[in-house]
Amino acid sequence: MVREVLEIEGLRVHFDTLDGPVEALNSVDLKVDEGQIMGLVGESGCGKSVTSLVSIGLATCEIDEGSVRYQGEELLFRDTPSKIKIQQISEKITAFGVMAAIFSFFATILVEPNFFSSLFLFFLAITSTSWLVGFSAKAESRKHQRYMRWVRGNEISMIFQEPMSALNPLYKVSKQISEVMREHDRLVEAETPGIERIWSALLSPFSMVSGAFSAKPRQSSVALASLLFIFAAQLSGSKDQILDVFSAPIKLFADLSSWLLALGTALAGFELTSLFGDAVSLTLDLVAILLMENIVIVGGMGAIYGYGKFSEDSPFSSISLYIPHVIAAYLAVYMMIWMPLSGLSAILVICALLALPFIIWSDFLRLDPAHIRQVEGILDDVRIPDPKSVANMYPHELSGGMRQRVMIGMMMACEPKLLIADEPTTALDVTIQAQILNLMKVLRDEKGTAILLITHDLGVIAEMCDDVTVMYAGRVVERASVREIFSNPLHAYTRGLIACTPSLESERGSVLPAIPGQVANPSDFVTGCRFCQRMKREGETLGTRPEFIEASEGHWVESCPICLDESKDRWV
Structure with a gap:
């Protein structure tokens, strides 16, 4: 029996803006099975990255409803309305109490010590009590945050779109990979005893001088x-x-x-x-x-x-x-x-x-030889040539492909069950793209890691994925196997994406068609079919949301009658 690693049901979120709430996801359903490569495809702004960030608790949006489960465990947390109200009141009372206590403190010194000292103690007691009430109301939230910190990196890892923005430019590669493993208690036992490390650190200033000579x-x-x-x-x-x-x-x-x-x-x-x-x-x-x-x-x-x-x-x-x-x-x-x-x-x-404390502390924090060999082994697993030299480099010294390999190695260091790859090959040339994609496939085959591959490139989807989920304007419009999607696309948006993709059958000098119009502003989304809104169609489809139905075994599609009719397709 195939086990579901990630299951998203009815996920609906919004962002708070100065113009009011803006919907980002509307009833998104998504499943990733163990050992499966699920592709998540769509145009920029359709909600692919937001879906992945919400799944691992890194999104800054507000969750309205829905569920995200990892191996049956809920990853979303929402406080009860009563606790939210208690926290809001506590924050306001605490802020007022702090300001009043500061005022009373200065008044005690400058005006009347007897009266204002009593007032200072009163406001201090009010502030402390209010803070403790708010702190206790957040107990479940803190427990969930600790659980999510354990899940991130240990069970679910994410490769971000631009590795240079995800890697720390101030630390060497070995330091960053070992930090991930230390956070999740995956480092091997150090071969240098603690007393010897302390003694070596204390003598490091003299070692530095002798090394300079x-x-x-x-x-x-x-x-x-x-x-x-x-x-x-x-x-x-x-x-x-x-x-x-x-x-x-x-x-x-x-x-x-x-x-x-x-x-x-x-x-x-x-x-x-x-x-x-x-x-x-x-x-x-x-x-x-x-x-x-x-x-x-x-x-x-x-x-x-x-x-x-x-x-x-x-x-x-x-x-x-x-x-x-x-x-x-x-x-x-x-x-x-x-x-x-x-x-x-x-x-x-x-x-x-x-200078001495910095020199001593820096020497004490140096990686143990056993940990350095462990990092080099991780880099070797992701097919990095000369891992010993790369481990001692900074991110800016590496090419784009090497940085992406380092990111993959870092994310795979703790052997997660699910790897979320958000546009992992966007900034790379086609040769390096092929190497990175092949590496991800090899890691899936060797370690059994499920992969959620987010991209807008249908060529990558066809090469890599087992199943595909197509998103448009914050909704899932079609989901099926790769073979089914490319051979029998049912939704007009899916057919449009495929039509806009170059193929071997294209005639030389021919112009690729394009989907007309633009995705509507999220604040202007209609309740019904949002692709019909883009195509400037009228009728009941704009006012009533189409159901998400199973058209054939394993092939799910949003059942807008106009979008299902291939004769109504109109590309430019």
């Missing part, structure tokens, strides 16, 4: 020598003489600049021919700009008179690369010698106190 010995030696020189200068008692020596190049540069300015004034109108070959008339506003390995001569009114480039073997080419670093280091050493020793010591101590 090993990786960059020359730069580290220069930095250490500079620091020792600074403290020696501070303690030697001859700090003023050392500062005079450091100030000499600055004074020399200032004198040289003045001399060059005077020379330029004296040579006004002189023709320079040696550098670029063409005569350049120098004026008082002549400027020579040295940028890395380029030199530009700019004349009056901003006109560029010449452009030159130092040769590769010129000393300026190599020296110019180090000029910014030398200047920065020079100024830093000068400032540290100029500062009083007490101020310099205070700054160094404060920086150390701020």
